[in-house]
Amino acid sequence: MKKITLLSFAFTAILLNGCAFMQDNRPAVQPVTAIKAARGEIVFDGKPDEKFWQKVPAYNLVRCDISNTLPPKEKAAILKDGLEQGQVKFAWDDKYFYVAAILHDNDIVSVTPGANQFLGDFFKVVITQENAPFGWEFISVPNNMAVALRNSPNGLYQTYKEKENYGRIAGFEAVCKFNGTLNMQKDRDTSWSTEMRIPLAELAGKNLHPSDAGKWRILAVRMNFSAYNYFVQSSVFPSQPAFNFYLREYFAPVKFR
Secondary structure (H helix, E strand, C coil), X not given: CCCCCCHHHHHHHXXXXXXXXXXCCCCCCCCEEEEECCCCCCCCCCCCCCHHHHCCCCEECEECCCCCCCCHHHHHHHHHCCCCCEEEEEEECCCEEEEEEEEECCCCCEECCCCCCCEECEEEEEEEECCCCCEEEEEECCCCCEEEXXXXXXXXXXXXXXXXXXXXXXXXXXXXXXXXXXXXXXXXXXXXXXXEEEEHHHHHHCCCCHHHHHHEEEEEEEEXXXXXXXXXXXXXXXXXXXXXXXCHHHCEEEEEC
16 A cells, blocks of 8 residues: 655644643643434535534634744734634444534645645544554545544554554545635635545444543644635644644543434
8 A cells, every 4th residue: 555645744743843832721621522413414525514514513623823932023924814713513323423624714725746645725633542552533635635544642653563554444535615716826715614424333443432432532633724824824623732633631532422
């Protein structure tokens, strides 16, 4: 299997050193609720606008402020751009775990320079289990690329000891819709949305069972590139005490209802 190269992650990694965006003095992380859908209630088309999704709790992505270590003028320029808002919802049925996100975006950017490579906007969820030695990342890109990655808690992808299992979540799908024009900077876009579905049987095979939902932990991450914003915007749910996407103690517990 070809190694998956995530070019956007290379840029993100540059920002990790010394970039904290909030004090670690907030209350315990709030749990999220995944609502069970009946057969036919979810139309998997990238637009979470069915009546079912309207009754599912929405969780707002919060800004990841990477400006703290920058000179005052640079910091002011970054914070002058208002956060482009995003929401994420979670659901499940007898076959799949679903993630839906609606992401406001004034410039939808998505480039695929090669197989399993991408540059530009992306949305992902990281799912792990309490005390698990690894987690899974599920990534959606506006041009309908779907990528699944296995990683260790410190963010190192396990590509050596278990090459055959690297990135293999059979049946994982992501589909997107956008209001605007992809990679066209002559106009202003409005938003893009995505739906992901992850086979529960595959998660069970990775020791993630819905019956163990009290031990699930989840994090949603968005990276937003735009010609109209001063700098790349990152937003997350739940908020994290540092610019680091692998602090499992600060992931949200998942409740299945």
